[in-house]
Amino acid sequence: MKRDYTLDIHHLTRVEGHANINITVKDGELIDARWAIVETPRFFEVMVKGMSAERVPFLTSRICGICSISHSLASIRALERAMKIDPPDAAEKIRCLAMHGETLQSHTLHLFFLIMPDFANTPSILPLIHSYPDVVRAGLQLKELGNEISLVTTGRCTHPVSLVVGGLSKAPEKQLLLKLRTMIRERKPALDTACAFFRSLTIPLFIRETEFISLFNGSSYPSIGGRLISTDGVDRDEDDYLSMTNEYTRDFSTSKFTKLSRASSVAGALARFNNNYDRLHPKAKEVAASFGLQPVSHNPFMNNIAQLVECVHILEDAEALINSLLNMELREIKTSYKLQQGSATGAVEAPRGILYHHMETDSEGKVVHADCVIPTTQNNANIYYDLQAITEQACYAGKSDREIEKLCEMVVRSYDPCISCSVH
Amino acid sequence: MKKQGFTFEKLKIASFDFTCCEGCQLQLTNKESTLTDFFELLDIRTFREISSEKYDDYDIALIEGSISRQDEVERLTTIRSQAKTLIAFGTCACFGGVNSLKNKFPLKEVVAEVYPDMPVETLLVRKVSDVVKVDLSIHGCPVNKEEVERILVNLVTGSQVSLPKYPVCVECKELLNTCLFELGEICLGPITRAGCNAVCTTGKTPCLGCRGPSEEINMPAFLELIKERKLSQNDFQEKITFYNAFEAFTSYEA
Amino acid sequence: MHDMRFAIPRQDINREDFASSIPDFNRKSEIMKTDKGYKCIITNIVRLTEQEKLFRLRIIDTRERNIFRFRPGQFLMLELPGYGDVPISISSSNSNHEFLELCIRKAGHVTSALFSVVEGTHVAIRGPFGSAFPMDEMTGNNVLLIAGGLGIAPLRAPLFWINEHRDRFFNVHMLYGAKDPEQLLFTYQFNEWKMINHITLHTIVEHSTAGWQGKTGIITDLFNDISFDQKMTYAIVCGPPVMFKFVCSYLDKAGIPMNRMFVSLERRMHCGMGKCCRCMVGSTFTCVDGPVFDYWSVMNLKEAI
């Protein structure tokens, strides 16, 4: 049993953006365990005001350097729904493929660059290049594949160029899709290597029951649009995003907090897994089983494994998507549309969880009001309470300062927080 | 690292981010095929996004993002005093980037819109060179990893770093793209510095000029072109102000 | 599987054949290297001033060394692998087949990199390229060698020629100007030129410094010191463009025919072979038709200086 403990982490490393962790335990009592986001706000919701719908996705993609495709597509979906535009089938498929690419890239970045050093006790991936060459190579191969998928489908791996309102400004060439398919097939062994490596690690056990939120569409693993559901039985329409999020501010954080049925909730890979297990590819289920992961898992550290499981699903599903795209005419994949007044929400499953963009347009198609709710925002409260619980447990177990610090860092990283994105 | 007659030193480099999306830093982990070789060139002293190590002795500082809070000004000034070479890394750092769109609105209104019940500090967005001296600029939203790699190799080998002086059209034509003006769009390619390999126009979306003006642009002729083709003035304004990269030319009206 | 009978057979080019098929370029039966350079070792580096170094290069391959010949005034493309190649005048005697001397000023990307190499480094040279000073035509005349600053570099090759064939020329004056005394190159050879080769040497600097005993002024001031018979005098002028203008118009007034004054022009060259067109002056290539031009041609070139 530990009675006194203070932790003051200034600018937590190996996460995207700036946040601090402050913990004080005095006389066996937890005084405070704070998840304080100090990132500089950028005010995207203000910037888009007056901008033409056509340009908006190019702006909102700049909310995040890791999940720019999700942001772009959330805006596009909101604007398309607001102006009653139906994108062509092929475009929807290509967009899904793009989302897969981004998620694969983001998950592998997280798994190999951000958390693997924790397990290997190194400050970064760099020493691992020499000590675990095969695993690192596998990770880089998968990350490269993710980037390649995004590149082929959207023209660039960060900040997509061809995702536009109405469809796609340019369809990928079939030859490139064929190459991509070959690449996917060739890189499946890399994923096996990665899985084997993660199986060899001990994932910390920590459980604090919570509510998991994700999209749901009844037919496939969620990606773009659908109903909003939670493990506590909530089921709402996409446009009801406000009642799902209930954003509020805390004075120590420039990122907002949210809540639904309980004090906190979770979005992300584990939430998707918990809500949509049945729609995973059988191979992904197999991998989940090999880690002993099944729905509903309440261990935040298992989010990392859920990400790995999603990678397996993505490779399989991306191959299937390419196969069906190869049988389609990929020439005109943009519907022409009329600019009109409207308002709607676009929800997508970004790598880190459900992402909402809400857009209101005027009759000239200019945005008059916008609202974005970011996955990390929706995880803030949960991170906050997890930090408290894990500190209490660790102190109770009498762990050393260094051990507590590391556990705290690790639990935060397991959420793969995207801080700059959450303070958009 | 020894190469016939030369000894190359690893670059003691640090990477810092300010008001931005961190997409440019992320590019440093891209181009995986040469990534291990790339990291071999660097002695990374600080790079919060991927490493927990933090040292204050670095020669080169990569600065990502624009400056929009007082604490950022102070952090940047400290970095400047340490770094021998300070590199403005990406469009936000070089020109202010999309963040500058905020400057069109009164700051009070801006804060009230997003944080109605909480006071949040924010300043007018500035580019890095408005605050400290910049030694080298790497443009792009996001930066092109290939170019970054080449520039850092140049720094290691002591070669002169030079950016293309010509505009995006050159690269666009190399890729046999149909000119977007022919498709009825306004494209900033003719006045924007090349080096991105014309990614946007190759994806059939107009260049928004993230790399800033190319050398000696002919703005009057460009404006005449827009007028003569009867293209939308609003569209032009929206494009040329998008990244704040044409600050010096935005007083122009087509 | 079909039989591929309409496949076009691949035709390769044999490099050696190709190289030998090149028309003789002022040199008989030599293989000219256009892309692959002759590998050289830098045997010696002498620092001349803050900005200039003299490099001594030796072609490594004996066979290649034996066929490499040049004429005074020609230049070569010097390649430092990894950094690029630059045109540099050959600054040594063309009768010296053992090594080449290049006097290089630190001016930019490649030349700065050259400044950090050590003796023993391998570099490549392509060439020689370009036109030369008509040494034979000058035989039997007086010669004025006029150099400004680094202009002494291309001037050394004709100077060596003259020294080696001293009996073929009458009076030889060398007029050499620089910014300040520290910038004067090859001062260690001055005595040799004066005493052994009987060259009348006149030097002048723009800004004198302590200890400078010589003249101060611009190069045209030196003309007051010399007299020459304009009917049988040739001039070679090398230096910055402004200098050409003053010197040549002076010589013109002094009665030397324009086609007996020779200058060496400088442009950025990317190929040295008249293909990249970077060194165009009017419709003339500095690399193929030049760098040595008579003043009459230069006067008729648009945009030459």
Place this chain on the structure above:
Amino acid sequence: MIYKIISKAEFKKFIDALVRDNTSFGPRRVDTDCRGEKVYQFLQVASFNDIAFDYTATASSAKHFFLPFCEELSRFVFHDQDWDQHITYETNPIVLIGLRACDISAINILDDVLLNGNFPSPYYLGKRKNTFVIGMDHLPLPDCFCKSMNHHTVQTGFNIFCSDIGEEYYLAVNSSKAFNFLKEFNTRDPLDEDNCRLVARRKLISNSFLSEVDVTGLPSILDIEFDSPVWEKWGNKCLNCGTCAMVCPTCYCYAVEESFETNLKGATRQKRLYSCNLVNFAEVAGGHNFRPKNGDRLKYRYYHQHRGFAENDNQQICVGCNRCGRACLTKINPKDVINDLRMEKESCMICASPSPDRT
């Protein structure tokens, strides 16, 4: 040269056979522009049906098959204190289908420049030797002026040239390789009426030109008008974007760049096609720019195209395809510029109107 007649159906078989066995390129439609006109480019084709035989002109020329926009000249591999230089000229054979007469003339001009001078380019030769060219005649577009440049017909530089004589093609076969291939297809020797049809076709083409540019004495006009205010006038419109040179079939100027590989184990020297319109084309060490003004640079492009350089016996190298004129966003085109120059010269020569000030 051997002449043959082939039916269009049989021609399709022939092309399909060639395309099947070789990497082939031909005109393909890539877009429709905002005026509703189709845009074509030479791209890789997989069968006869991929090729737009009814195409007008490609937006970009075919020169990049011989002069890639970016080409590796040599590679250095470092080891210890030494390095090796590796150069390859080898390329795989390709078939180019559907080139116009002016496009082929342009290749002939490039041959002149790059193969006949003192320093023939082996890189170019390697590609040239391994290219099988099938030409195809067409009715000129309203702005083609190749007839004025005398490049609307072509005698050499192709393997086969096809003239459309109705149901059949009149083939001019210019290589034994092509002749051997054709042996396996149904062809026949031309009859008198075929020759008549060919002549009629040629006449039709020749009479269909709507644009004419008077280029007589142009080289000397260019020399005389070196300081003409015409250059400033057009230069003021020029965006320095290099588009004209990129699409032109004969612009070949380039830059050489060298760079280390990331692992520092090697370096490559690369050549990149450049344009005299780009700002730093004539910049030298020390930063001095010999052509600081737009007009100076534009002038050089016209100088090169219409006066020619020594390497090309001072011949004009423009073939009159007007790609540059079409591609130029600010509508700078050879016809107008040359007419302006001519007028400028005439106004000087006869002093009918005072020449504008020359500054």
